[in-house]
Amino acid sequence: MDLLVGQLFTGLSTGSILLLAALGLSLTFGQMGVINMAHGEFIMAGCYTAYVTQQVVGDAGVSLLIALPVGFLVGGAMGLVLEWLLVRHLYQRPLDTLLVTFGVGLVLQQVARDVFGAPAVNVTVPEFLRGGVDLLGTAVPKTRLFILALAVVAVTVVALVLRFTAAGRRIRAVVGNRDLAETAGISSRAVDAGTFFIGSGLAGVAGVALTLIGSTSPTTGQSYLVDAFLVVVAGGMGRIKGAVVAAVALGTFQAVFETYSTASLAKVGVFVVIVVFLQLRPQGLFTLRTRSLA
């Protein structure tokens, strides 16, 4: 019984971690169609932002709150540079984008290794997030509750921005029909850069939060990249709510499979489910209707 309650929460928690890692990608990949293999390294940059902030500030709690917005700016700035230097030249060539951003990811990993060293560094968890909360007889780590809350906040903010702000409307307009949007006076260049900035910034935020439960090392981003792509593809390209449902579903599948087998077998199980699902529904859970002809 204890284990069951624990596992239900674990599914939700794993889902929220996947969602946080995938949210930025659902903008850059889902909305813009850019396969950014360096997304994981932006998450890693967020992790190191949390580390550096903690070294400078000292107090773990204060530095976490500072690191969240700083992580957004660091990730966003890196995304902006990547978009401007490379990605914008490759917009019609998705496979080339994949190879190029993969290379950028490797370069960023090596940079992190040279600057911070290859072994993981320690980001101290703030006192108020240590230990667990008793939930129906199971200890639920506070760090996981924090990440769950952060994921909810991040998704809500992104959804509100896309729906109600002028910038959000422009993003949706360009995704819906680029040519028509340009005719209406929207600079699709600026919108692309802006979308990439926000998407990469969210990766940075994810990185800061993930230091609470995971390691901070040059290869950290790799642990989340594939799962993040899975969430976006299974959820349906360009749909935030698709990413939410897919992340929670995948998290729960993983947690349930894992209860009855080993973690690495559970991973295989999740992949099988996704492969079968995409056979039946290649467009993912939710589809985006666009007015473009392509």
Added chain:
Amino acid sequence: MPQRFTFHPRDLTRSLAATAAVTALALTSACGSRAGEETAAAESCVDTSGDTVKVGALNSLSGTMSISETTVRDAIYLAVDEINAAGGVQGKQIEIVAEDGASEPTVFAEKAEKLIREDCVAAVFGGWTSASRKAMLPVFEDNDSLLYYPVQYEGLEASENIFYTGATTNQQIIPALDYLAETGVKSLYLVGSDYVFPRTANAIINAYAADKGIEIVGEDYAQLGSVEFSTIVNQVSASGADAVFNTLNGDSNVAFFREYANVGLTAEQMPVMSVSIAEEEVGGIGIENIEGQLAAWNYYQTIESPANTTFVDAFKAEYGADRVTSDPMEAAYNSVYLWAATAEKAGSFDVADIQASADGVSFESPEGTVVIDGENHHVTKTARIGEIRADGLLYTVWESAGAIEPDPFLEGYEWAADLQVSE
């Protein structure tokens, strides 16, 4: 579908062509190194007629493994410098030819070939991962040359051309189990990364447990690099096991111990015995998450012996006071001394002479006296259980009664009789 995510057939063709070209290039270079092997069996080109003798140091100086392997290289250089300062081997100064294995097994094989055939070294020191050792093994056997490998590993191997100066399973895992059994552990939960070392280690632990009446209440594997340990820790916690045996590797250790501490499990309630956590890993995990937990190795920087004090002082003097010494570094340091002592005893640098003279060669090492076993080319080692303390260092809380004879195939253990087929 967003408009931009469209594949043009032309792009696809171009990318495929690029991929094909890269693949072709890779295949050609792979064949290039293969071609060398086929013309093997050439006479050894080692020339020791001058006043120097060349040896190879083959460690990863770039890539993921570089941080671990550069420390091993430092230890090899230290030993060589010390031996040279004391007059060299058979009056000859040792000259190191260094190569970078780049954390890639194929590169290790290629560079080993180069060291043997082009640089004509008398012996090579290095390697870390089992994958790199497995890749180099045929190179050393085909060219009949010598490799000194300094890292604890999963056993079940004994090559004429390799000397293993790290622990095999009966010098690390079995003593760790003996210790747990002695302290009253009746049930164990096994957690490991999914690759050869944890799988082999856990096969041994299962056989041991079946024989000694210890219950294995759970066995779980996570993908290498996995950082999602919520379910595993929930299950460990619910299992009520007396202790956990941990063979996780790398980043997974950080996520595992953080989760473990966060659900409120402590070293007093359920100690975790780890076999791949040394001083460096403790830093990344955070001492508050791992203090009091146990590790099994043969050497710790904190060992109190004259030989170790000399080693640690010399190392810090050479590389800086903030550096720490670890088990693989010590084993690498020993390997150079063992090779030198064997060459002295043989009166020759010839591979056949070294192999013939190796049995019984000993060295007063920082971990205690180590002696080469001429039959399986491993060395005797003292097993030590260390506890992680608040300063991030490991302190010996238990050690085996004297050095343990190496037994890579576990032939001396009746309960392990069925394991040998698993290789």
